[in-house]
Amino acid sequence: MKKINLTTLLVIFALSTITAQQEKGVTGYENWLNPWTEFKPNKTEYGKPTxxxxxxxxxxxxxxxRDTYLLVGDVFVTDSTTLKIEPGTVILGDFKSKGSLTISNGSTIIAEGESTDPIIFTSSQSVKQPGDWGGLFILGDAPTNNIKNASTLNYGLDSSDVNHISYGGDNAESNSGILQYVRIEYAGKRTKEYGYFNGLTLAGVGSETILDNVMVSFCEGNSFSILGGAVSLDKFVSYKSSANDYKLNYGAQCVLTNSLAIKSPYVSGQGTSRCIYALNNDEPQKTVLDKNRTLVQANNLTLINLSNDxxxxxxxxLVNEAIFIGENVTFKIHESVISGFKPAVIFDNNITINSESLDRIEFTSTYFNNCIGNIFIEGNSNNEDLENWYGSRAFNNVYSKGPDSETFIDATSTKRPDFRLIINKIAASSTNDD
Known part of the structure; x- marks a missing residue:
C-alpha cells in the first residue's frame, strides 16, 4: 500500500472518531460468570433420566x-410449537443415539434459566467426552445471503420433513424465543459425511430472539455457529472447544458483547481452531454478493489462550490465530482483549489492503497481549503496513507481553475463574450497572 493512502486514511479516521476511555475485555462490577457457569462439568452428577x-x-x-430428560435421536419441535424449559432443568443428550434438539423455523424455545439455577444440556455418560451427543439447533426466518431465501441444514439430521430443517427468509426481526442462563456441555457429535455438530447453531435467527448468558464447554465442533440471521449475543462463553468458538457465515449480522472465548493449546480437532472465524459465505457459488454480507460488531470481548508454557x-x-476474517466480511472490534496467540489476527489472502477494506475492518481500543505477531494477511510474513495502520494512536490499541497472572484477576481457577483485566491492581469494570 502507498504510504500517502495510509496517511490520508489515518487523518480521516482520527477526525471522525471519538475514543471512548472504558476498560477493555469482559466487564462488570461483579464477576458475571458466578454462579451459573461450570468449568469442571465432568465432576457433576445429574442423576438418571426420568x-x-x-x-x-x-x-x-x-x-x-423435577424431571431429568433424555434426548433420544434427533428431536424436532415443529408446527409453530413452543417448548418451555423451567430453570434448573437438566436435559441429557443420549450417547448411543447421539441425541440432538432442533427448534424448527416458526417454533419457539423459552429457556429462561436463572443465575443460581441454570438450564443444562449435557452428556448422558457418567464419564463425559466432547462429542458425546449432538447439540442444539434453533432455526428462524431471518435473511441469509444465499441465493435462495430458504436453506436447509446440512448435518444429516434424521427428519421426515425438509421443513423441519429449513431456515432463512425475509424477517430480520423474527423471534425464536429466549435462551438465558443455559449451559451446553460435551456436544458436537461426529458424522461421516457432514463433519461435527456444533454446541449451539443459530440459523436464520432474528433480532427479537433474546440470547444472553449462554455457555458451551468441551464441544467437539464449533461452540457457536451463526448462519445468517441478525442476532445480539451478550455474556456468551465458549470453553475449550475443539473447533472454533464463534463461527459466522452466510451473511450473519451479529452483535457480540461482553463475551469470552477460552482456548487451550491441548484441545483441538483436525482443523485450525480459532476464537472467531468470520466468513461471508464459504460456498461462493451459492451466495449473492449484493445481499447481506457478514457483519460482526464486537465489544468487550476477551479471547484468551490458556497455557502453562x-x-x-x-x-x-499448538497455537494459531485468534481471529480469521474472510473476504467481504465487515468486522469491527472495540475495547477487547486478545491474549496468547500466534498471531492475533489473520485476514483472508483475497482481501486487498486498501481504503475500502480497511474501512470494513476495525480494531479500536483493543489490548493485544502475549501474541506472536498481531495482524497479518494469510500466507504473508510481512505485515508492516497493517502494523503501522492499526498501531496508529488514532485507533488507541495497546500492545503488551504480560503473563496471565498479572493481566487477569484469576484466569487459572477452574472453580471460579475471573477473566476481567487487572489495571493498576483494579479490576476492569463497566460504567453502567451490570
Whole structure:
C-alpha cells in the first residue's frame, strides 16, 4: 500500500472518531460468570433420566425441573410449537443415539434459566467426552445471503420433513424465543459425511430472539455457529472447544458483547481452531454478493489462550490465530482483549489492503497481549503496513507481553475463574450497572 493512502486514511479516521476511555475485555462490577457457569462439568452428577424426548414435538410442551430428560435421536419441535424449559432443568443428550434438539423455523424455545439455577444440556455418560451427543439447533426466518431465501441444514439430521430443517427468509426481526442462563456441555457429535455438530447453531435467527448468558464447554465442533440471521449475543462463553468458538457465515449480522472465548493449546480437532472465524459465505457459488454480507460488531470481548508454557506450545505448533476474517466480511472490534496467540489476527489472502477494506475492518481500543505477531494477511510474513495502520494512536490499541497472572484477576481457577483485566491492581469494570 502507498504510504500517502495510509496517511490520508489515518487523518480521516482520527477526525471522525471519538475514543471512548472504558476498560477493555469482559466487564462488570461483579464477576458475571458466578454462579451459573461450570468449568469442571465432568465432576457433576445429574442423576438418571426420568423422561424421554424423541421424535417430533407438535404441541406446546413444558419441561420441568423435577424431571431429568433424555434426548433420544434427533428431536424436532415443529408446527409453530413452543417448548418451555423451567430453570434448573437438566436435559441429557443420549450417547448411543447421539441425541440432538432442533427448534424448527416458526417454533419457539423459552429457556429462561436463572443465575443460581441454570438450564443444562449435557452428556448422558457418567464419564463425559466432547462429542458425546449432538447439540442444539434453533432455526428462524431471518435473511441469509444465499441465493435462495430458504436453506436447509446440512448435518444429516434424521427428519421426515425438509421443513423441519429449513431456515432463512425475509424477517430480520423474527423471534425464536429466549435462551438465558443455559449451559451446553460435551456436544458436537461426529458424522461421516457432514463433519461435527456444533454446541449451539443459530440459523436464520432474528433480532427479537433474546440470547444472553449462554455457555458451551468441551464441544467437539464449533461452540457457536451463526448462519445468517441478525442476532445480539451478550455474556456468551465458549470453553475449550475443539473447533472454533464463534463461527459466522452466510451473511450473519451479529452483535457480540461482553463475551469470552477460552482456548487451550491441548484441545483441538483436525482443523485450525480459532476464537472467531468470520466468513461471508464459504460456498461462493451459492451466495449473492449484493445481499447481506457478514457483519460482526464486537465489544468487550476477551479471547484468551490458556497455557502453562506458551513459548513451548507455540514452538511445537499448538497455537494459531485468534481471529480469521474472510473476504467481504465487515468486522469491527472495540475495547477487547486478545491474549496468547500466534498471531492475533489473520485476514483472508483475497482481501486487498486498501481504503475500502480497511474501512470494513476495525480494531479500536483493543489490548493485544502475549501474541506472536498481531495482524497479518494469510500466507504473508510481512505485515508492516497493517502494523503501522492499526498501531496508529488514532485507533488507541495497546500492545503488551504480560503473563496471565498479572493481566487477569484469576484466569487459572477452574472453580471460579475471573477473566476481567487487572489495571493498576483494579479490576476492569463497566460504567453502567451490570
Amino acid at each position: 423422561q424421554i424426548l424423541s421424535g417430533t414435538i407438535t404441541k406446546d410442551t413444558k419441561l420441568n425441573k 506458551l513459548d513451548y506450545d507455540i514452538q511445537i505448533g
